[in-house]
Amino acid sequence: MATHFDTNIENIRSKFLLMGQLATESLELALESLEQTDPKKAKLVRIRDEEIDNLENELSASVTILLSTHAPIASDLRLLVSTMKASHEIERIGDEAKAIARRSRNTTIHDFHQIPKMGKIALEMIRDSLGVFVEFDEEKAKAIWTTDLSVDALNAENNTFCQDLVNKEPASASSIFEMLFISKSLERIADHAVNISKEAVFLATSRDVRHAKEFKKSKLRKKTL
Amino acid sequence: MIEPSKTSFKHAIRISSLDFYYGKKQVLFNVSLDIPENQVTAFIGPSGCGKTTLLRSLNRMNDLIDGARISNGKILIRDYDIHNKSVDVIELRKKVGMVFQKSNPFPKSIYQNISYGLHIQGIKNKRVVDEKVEESLTKAALWEEVKDRLNENAYGLSGGQQQRLCIARTLAVEPEIILMDEPCSSLDPVATGRVEELILGLKEKYTIVIVTHNMQQAGRISDRTAFFYLGNLIEFDQTKKIFLNPSKKQTEDYISGKFG
Numbered sequence: 414m415a416t417h418f419d420t421n422i423e424n425i426r427s428k429f430l431l432m433g434q435l436a437t438e439s440l441e442l443a444l445e446s447l448e449q450t451d452p453k454k455a456k457l458v459r460i461r462d463e464e465i466d467n468l469e470n471e472l473s474a475s476v477t478i479l480l481s482t483h484a485p486i487a488s489d490l491r492l493l494v495s496t497m498k499a500s501h502e503i504e505r506i507g508d509e510a511k512a513i514a515r516r517s518r519n520t521t522i523h524d525f526h527q528i529p530k531m532g533k534i535a536l537e538m539i540r541d542s543l544g545v546f547v548e549f550d551e552e553k554a555k556a557i558w559t560t561d562l563s564v565d566a567l568n569a570e571n572n573t574f575c576q577d578l579v580n581k582e583p584a585s586a587s588s589i590f591e592m593l594f595i596s597k598s599l600e601r602i603a604d605h606a607v608n609i610s611k612e613a614v615f616l617a618t619s620r621d622v623r624h625a626k627e628f629k630k631s632k633l634r635k636k637t638l
Numbered sequence: 639m640i641e642p643s644k645t646s647f648k649h650a651i652r653i654s655s656l657d658f659y660y661g662k663k664q665v666l667f668n669v670s671l672d673i674p675e676n677q678v679t680a681f682i683g684p685s686g687c688g689k690t691t692l693l694r695s696l697n698r699m700n701d702l703i704d705g706a707r708i709s710n711g712k713i714l715i716r717d718y719d720i721h722n723k724s725v726d727v728i729e730l731r732k733k734v735g736m737v738f739q740k741s742n743p744f745p746k747s748i749y750q751n752i753s754y755g756l757h758i759q760g761i762k763n764k765r766v767v768d769e770k771v772e773e774s775l776t777k778a779a780l781w782e783e784v785k786d787r788l789n790e791n792a793y794g795l796s797g798g799q800q801q802r803l804c805i806a807r808t809l810a811v812e813p814e815i816i817l818m819d820e821p822c823s824s825l826d827p828v829a830t831g832r833v834e835e836l837i838l839g840l841k842e843k844y845t846i847v848i849v850t851h852n853m854q855q856a857g858r859i860s861d862r863t864a865f866f867y868l869g870n871l872i873e874f875d876q877t878k879k880i881f882l883n884p885s886k887k888q889t890e891d892y893i894s895g896k897f898g
Contacts, residue, residue, distance in 0.1 A: 486893045
């Protein structure tokens with residue numbers, strides 16, 4: 414029979430997964446808003462961001478109450494701590510998606526260079542990180558960290574592209590800057606997905622790999638070369 | 639007898655392959671564990687799992703129970719077998735003191751509660767006894783609260799103060815190891831907090847073994863935790879490992895309150 418505690422844990426998990434779903438949809442809509450120059454989609458992103466924020470508040474409150482009233486231990490404790498931290502990462506993804514949607518209205522450029530590709534990869538990374546959070550798979554988690562390197566590389570390409578473009582079309586500078594920021598937002602979203610997958614490692618194994626030397630970007634980059 | 643020694647031992651207590659019986663009923667099965675010096679080791683487990691029996695074995699308190707016997711295995715304290723015929727049990731209990739679940743001060747003054755053990759040891763010099771009483775009460779974080787009423791009856795103290803008095807009484811005879819059997823089970827959270835602080839302070843000089851039913855307490859004060867079930871030692875590891883990611887499912891189920 415499910416206890417009161419089990420029911421609360423299940424509610425927290427459901428809220429977390431709903432946040433993840435909303436963040437994924439937000440990013441999809443933000444990217445569509447950019448490519449289709451559709452302000453309605455930008456509005457839908459804002460609505461989702463509010464929902465994500467509310468869910469994060471509810472989730473934090475529920476976790477705080479459970480921590481104080483049940484003083485959970487072992488896997489329950491890891492679940493609550495890592496879910497609260499991962500939910501903050503999702504909330505940040507929601508914010509970045511909102512920023513992309515807002516900037517998409519201010520740019521007049523049509524060649525987005527590597528942004529669509531980055532967007533696709535970032536979306537996959539979010540889905541994969543939520544996947545490993547729900548059902549842990551260490552290899553899949555590590556694959557996310559390697560994929561993050563390719564997002565960084567695409568962001569660097571965008572930077573070079575934008576610098577050249579500013580020289581060629583100085584009149585479009587403000588639009589080009591918006592593109593730079595959008596690229597940076599996608600790069601940050603990929604980082605948040607990495608952080609979620611690292612919380613998944615803690616959840617499953619109690620190992621804290623967030624700042625582990627062997628998984629630093631510089632080390633991973635050397636390995637993939 | 640246990641030789642007084644300044645040598646540092648990695649393990650204050652070594653228990654190996656211990657089988658313990660009350661009459662025909664076996665209550666401990668092949669228990670082996672090494673208790674490190676100057677650390678707090680917690681014994682946890684459901685009622686009847688054998689943790690208190692094991693604790694009481696460490697200073698041979700079970701000798702007082704009819705039919706209680708160790709059929710196999712041994713307990714070494716500072717590498718000395720405590721069941722060796724040459725061991726003076728009174729000396730052993732001085733070196734391995736005990737604090738019980740329910741505070742049990744003598745029906746005498748606060749001062750006499752501490753001085754009693756010293757008198758038994760033959761210490762009669764009033765100045766020495768006075769110093770020892772103050773020192774023990776200070777170590778037990780009780781001196782400031784009782785220094786002006788040392789001659790009042792110990793029963794006038796609060797539950798938490800009585801328990802700290804019992805700890806002071808134990809400290810007065812200079813033990814090396816202190817066994818504690820649920821020392822906070824009848825104390826309120828404030829008194830519990832004071833005793834826990836005291837335990838954390840005492841481990842610099844003493845090796846402490848504590849039986850507790852309060853999982854959070856084990857988590858707060860112990861360095862290592864041993865989980866017992868039906869007379870078997872299921873898991874013994876660093877407390878942070880036991881509480882964050884125990885190796886055995888039985889341990890996880892018990893500490894999370896999902897047993898059975």
